Amino acid sequence: METIKAIHTRHSVRAFKDDPIEPQLLTMIVTDTPSWGNSQPWQVYIATGHALTNIKQHYATAAEQGIAEDADLAKVHRG
Numbered sequence: 001m002e003t004i005k006a007i008h009t010r011h012s013v014r015a016f017k018d019d020p021i022e023p024q025l026l027t028m029i030v031t032d033t034p035s036w037g038n039s040q041p042w043q044v045y046i047a048t049g050h051a052l053t054n055i056k057q058h059y060a061t062a063a064e065q066g067i068a069e070d071a072d073l074a075k076v077h078r079g
Contacts, residue, residue: 020048 030044047055
């Protein structure tokens with residue numbers, strides 16, 4: 001895909017489906033996605049099933065209590 005076409009056809013998604021994704025597809029996406037210049041070490045964790053349910057519940061409970069994320073770096077809200 002040419003750069004200009006990629007720029008003009010991109011879109012943001014903020015509403016996600018709950019449909020499961022095949023493990024092989026997730027593995028392919030993670031394997032085929034390089035870091036910048038392949039110089040930055042990174043790890044990917046894929047959560048499904050009970051683990052994913054627990055993560056969602058943790059963040060929902062924290063949000064209800066007004067607890068912000070514990071990010072490693074400061075973030076600025078752009079909204």
